[in-house]
């Protein structure tokens with residue numbers, strides 16, 4: 794599996810991808826040095842969809858039916 798050493802996963806259910814410059818997650822207290830590298834797909838998802846992740850905003854039904 795492809796991983797990105799510049800990022801790491803904390804234990805939060807959302808927004809768990811952090812750059813290695815962030816030493817500790819303020820929400821779950823996970824430490825960069827103890828945590829694994831983030832998966833490439835997770836990093837991309839974080840970078841592309843930064844808005845409102847974890848806000849649990851309800852998604853309106855899509856008229857295009859993309860799912």
Ligand SMILES: [Zn+2]
Pocket residue numbers: 803804805809818819820821822823
């Ligand atoms: Zn966390």
